[in-house]
Amino acid sequence: MDLDWIARNLADGQDIVGLLGLHLVLALTPVVAALVISLPLGYAVSRTRAVAGPLLALFGVVYSVPSLALFVALPLVLGTRILDPLNIVVALTIYTVALLVRSVVDGFRGVPAQTRQAAQAMGMGPLRRVLTVELPLAMPVVFAGLRVVTVSNIALVSVGAVIGLGALGELFDLGLRQGFYTPIVVGIVLIVALALLFDGLILLVQRLCLPWSRGAAA
Amino acid sequence: MKKLAHLAVALATAGALTLSACGAGGDPLAEPSSSPSASGGGGGEEVVVGSANFTESQVLGELYAQALEAAGVPASTRPNIGSREVYLTALQDGSVSVVPEYTGNLLLYYDANSPASTPEEIEAALEEVLAEEQLVLGTPSSAADQDVYVVTGEYSQTHGITSLADLTKVDDEAVLGGPGELAERSYGPPGLAEIYGVEFAEFRPYDAPAVKIKDLNDGKIQVATFFTTEAAIGDNGYVALEDPEGMILPQNVAPLMASAVADNPAAVEALDAVSAALTTEDLTALNKSVDADRRNPDEVAAEWLAGKGLA
Amino acid sequence: MNVFSFLLDAENWAGPSGIWVRIGQHVFYSVASVLLAALVAIPLGVLIGHTRRGDAVVSGLSNAARAVPTLGLLVLVVTLMGSGYLPVVLALAVLAVPPVLVNTAAGFRGADPGAVHAGRALGMTGWQLVRQVELPLAVPLVVSGLRSASLQVVATATVAALAAAGGLGRFVVDGQNLGPGGYPQMFAGAVLVALLAVLVDLGLGGLGWALQRRTGRISREDRDHLATLQPGTA
Numbered sequence A: 001m002d003l004d005w006i007a008r009n010l011a012d013g014q015d016i017v018g019l020l021g022l023h024l025v026l027a028l029t030p031v032v033a034a035l036v037i038s039l040p041l042g043y044a045v046s047r048t049r050a051v052a053g054p055l056l057a058l059f060g061v062v063y064s065v066p067s068l069a070l071f072v073a074l075p076l077v078l079g080t081r082i083l084d085p086l087n088i089v090v091a092l093t094i095y096t097v098a099l100l101v102r103s104v105v106d107g108f109r110g111v112p113a114q115t116r117q118a119a120q121a122m123g124m125g126p127l128r129r130v131l132t133v134e135l136p137l138a139m140p141v142v143f144a145g146l147r148v149v150t151v152s153n154i155a156l157v158s159v160g161a162v163i164g165l166g167a168l169g170e171l172f173d174l175g176l177r178q179g180f181y182t183p184i185v186v187g188i189v190l191i192v193a194l195a196l197l198f199d200g201l202i203l204l205v206q207r208l209c210l211p212w213s214r215g216a217a218a
Numbered sequence B: 001m002k003k004l005a006h007l008a009v010a011l012a013t014a015g016a017l018t019l020s021a022c023g024a025g026g027d028p029l030a031e032p033s034s035s036p037s038a039s040g041g042g043g044g045e046e047v048v049v050g051s052a053n054f055t056e057s058q059v060l061g062e063l064y065a066q067a068l069e070a071a072g073v074p075a076s077t078r079p080n081i082g083s084r085e086v087y088l089t090a091l092q093d094g095s096v097s098v099v100p101e102y103t104g105n106l107l108l109y110y111d112a113n114s115p116a117s118t119p120e121e122i123e124a125a126l127e128e129v130l131a132e133e134q135l136v137l138g139t140p141s142s143a144a145d146q147d148v149y150v151v152t153g154e155y156s157q158t159h160g161i162t163s164l165a166d167l168t169k170v171d172d173e174a175v176l177g178g179p180g181e182l183a184e185r186s187y188g189p190p191g192l193a194e195i196y197g198v199e200f201a202e203f204r205p206y207d208a209p210a211v212k213i214k215d216l217n218d219g220k221i222q223v224a225t226f227f228t229t230e231a232a233i234g235d236n237g238y239v240a241l242e243d244p245e246g247m248i249l250p251q252n253v254a255p256l257m258a259s260a261v262a263d264n265p266a267a268v269e270a271l272d273a274v275s276a277a278l279t280t281e282d283l284t285a286l287n288k289s290v291d292a293d294r295r296n297p298d299e300v301a302a303e304w305l306a307g308k309g310l311a
Numbered sequence C: 001m002n003v004f005s006f007l008l009d010a011e012n013w014a015g016p017s018g019i020w021v022r023i024g025q026h027v028f029y030s031v032a033s034v035l036l037a038a039l040v041a042i043p044l045g046v047l048i049g050h051t052r053r054g055d056a057v058v059s060g061l062s063n064a065a066r067a068v069p070t071l072g073l074l075v076l077v078v079t080l081m082g083s084g085y086l087p088v089v090l091a092l093a094v095l096a097v098p099p100v101l102v103n104t105a106a107g108f109r110g111a112d113p114g115a116v117h118a119g120r121a122l123g124m125t126g127w128q129l130v131r132q133v134e135l136p137l138a139v140p141l142v143v144s145g146l147r148s149a150s151l152q153v154v155a156t157a158t159v160a161a162l163a164a165a166g167g168l169g170r171f172v173v174d175g176q177n178l179g180p181g182g183y184p185q186m187f188a189g190a191v192l193v194a195l196l197a198v199l200v201d202l203g204l205g206g207l208g209w210a211l212q213r214r215t216g217r218i219s220r221e222d223r224d225h226l227a228t229l230q231p232g233t234a
Helices: A003-013 A015-047 A049-064 A067-078 A085-109 A113-121 A126-163 A167-178 A181-209 B002-023 B055-070 B084-092 B103-110 B119-132 B153-159 B164-169 B180-184 B189-196 B209-217 B231-235 B265-277 B280-291 B297-307 C019-051 C055-067 C070-081 C085-109 C113-121 C126-163 C169-177 C179-215 C220-228
Strands: B047-050 B075-078 B098-102 B135-137 B147-151 B175-178 B202-205 B223-227 B253-258
Touching (some): A015 A126, A067 A126, A067 C179, A126 A181, A126 C055, A126 C070, A167 A181, A167 B209, A167 C070, A181 C070, B047 B084, B055 B265, B055 B280, B084 C169, B103 B119, B175 B209, B180 C169, B253 B265, C019 C055, C019 C126, C019 C179, C055 C085, C070 C126, C126 C179, C169 C179
Parallel strands (some): B047 B075, B175 B223
16 A cells, blocks of 8 residues: 555545545435435335336336446436536436335335324325325335445446546546556545445434334344 | 535535435535536636546646646646547537647547648648637647557567567467557557558457556557557567558647637647647656656646746 | 447447457356355355344445445456456455345344244254255245346446456447447447346346245245345446
């Protein structure tokens, strides 16, 4: 390990720090966007058994499209410029939605029918029932999915390095081109550390917001 | 400072995520601040200097950007974009407004059958084709960097190979390594076949020079393409193969600009000053500081500019 | 532009860098790395599931492994070892271990306690219990672990291209190098990988379904739930 190289690139908010910040933005924006999309979409799917199977299978196929292909193909679909970070954000949002919808569906399906009927019997309107009864009960499963996608997004952003936009993944490209393993190791360590940190943070939020879900699937 | 801005946005993201998680809502976040915002560059707008996916191009990109800044033209870099097809697309869609280029290969990109062969002919032919693309080439530097085919010293001795014409002795067994796009280039396999009658058993694409060097030394490939300014050729004792038929055109370094930049005299003057001061030896030394000494392109560029009194 | 033009040109299918060769390389990397991962993860999963110990280790380990960027790992191995098949297989195997390990451990732990007690009462040894009681019950889950591992590996094996090791990722990288004109080639790479993934999914899914019908142990909810916990492609 070339510690000197690390020191030079860390001092005064040098390259590594900048890449770290960019990495978080590229990885986490899609998580937030996908959560906003997946909750209503997943709820709708969970209420319509007929389309749920084919739709979830379709998401499975979406998930198997290589991210590299999606990163480079999106400009043709979106009309974005090829170097636009939006391409990476949109691609990761698509993956995240594909995975998260499944968790949301599972979460809502896990709400016992009796609970729903009880809420109805108490005179709750559909919107209030969904927001105050079903959603909180579905959230533990959603959180489990959220943790998985956050961790895998943080790892996936690095693939963008292949098209010159991989944030910390650019350290991989640098190391590969120069035959120099220090930046590669730094990149891997930082990405794993970030992923575990955010995994822990989401778990913490879950425990604070949903104290009843302690010990639920993780 | 821009890097710190990234970090601030990142922290804001983290905060927003934490806060919004409870309410299952949250704002769509501010767009990443790295997006190249210049819509053409030049004038009062920031000039974005792009570069290709190899060391020298990134160093040149830094030289241009820092020289522009020193001349009072706001500039930033967008390094490591990719092959010529990709960065020229970025230049044309306005994602970047200047890229470092090489005269001969740039001409071949637009006109694969151009009869031009001397630097002067190439320059004249380029002016013509670039006008159609709304692009302007700055004054070419005397600094040159050509593609070159090499073999290891040992292989050259054993098989008696010193020129591209000699490759017919080994081509049915030998494997050629080079960047992926070489497969389509007129100075790549197609040109070798047409001009020298050389057809390799296989072409293996490499995206990373370090891997190519290792494989050449390990005998996984026998012939590889490099740039004449790459330190690896001398360091590894490779034999650069002669090109008696002139298949590879002279390549002088020059900035390729969007018309908005070319219309800004301060920018053109700053870029031309870099071209005038740059030599082939400088290029080789700059590449070596990055590739062998692991220094960052922006640092070595700053030192060179300071040494020449350009920044 | 006809995005199918690359796929429809017969010339692109033949030769040492043709589509057939690239498919072969891609399949080889996928199969070899999943087998290697299975070789490591299944025995370990059996041990952890059977002894009902080391759960924390499994979830911690697979979480960390999931966070490891495959591209980074591959690039590291290639930088240290040079190009070739082995670096690719090693890097992809690391990706394939977590789903197989988690599912195997869950499968062997999840065996009906009643059945296990009954086996013990009949005087079965630990090894006999594993083979005759727990194994049949765990097989569908193990297969489902192999299935999600294979899916991820097939999608991720595209990065082999960066190690000068071919595979279908080559079309994506080369197509991208060609700029806008390379789109049909990139598209071909992406479509072929997606098709391969669907085939693998159907094949292993069918196998899992057949096994599940025979044992009838794993409820659909359990399996769906486990599936949501298997992460991503690269």
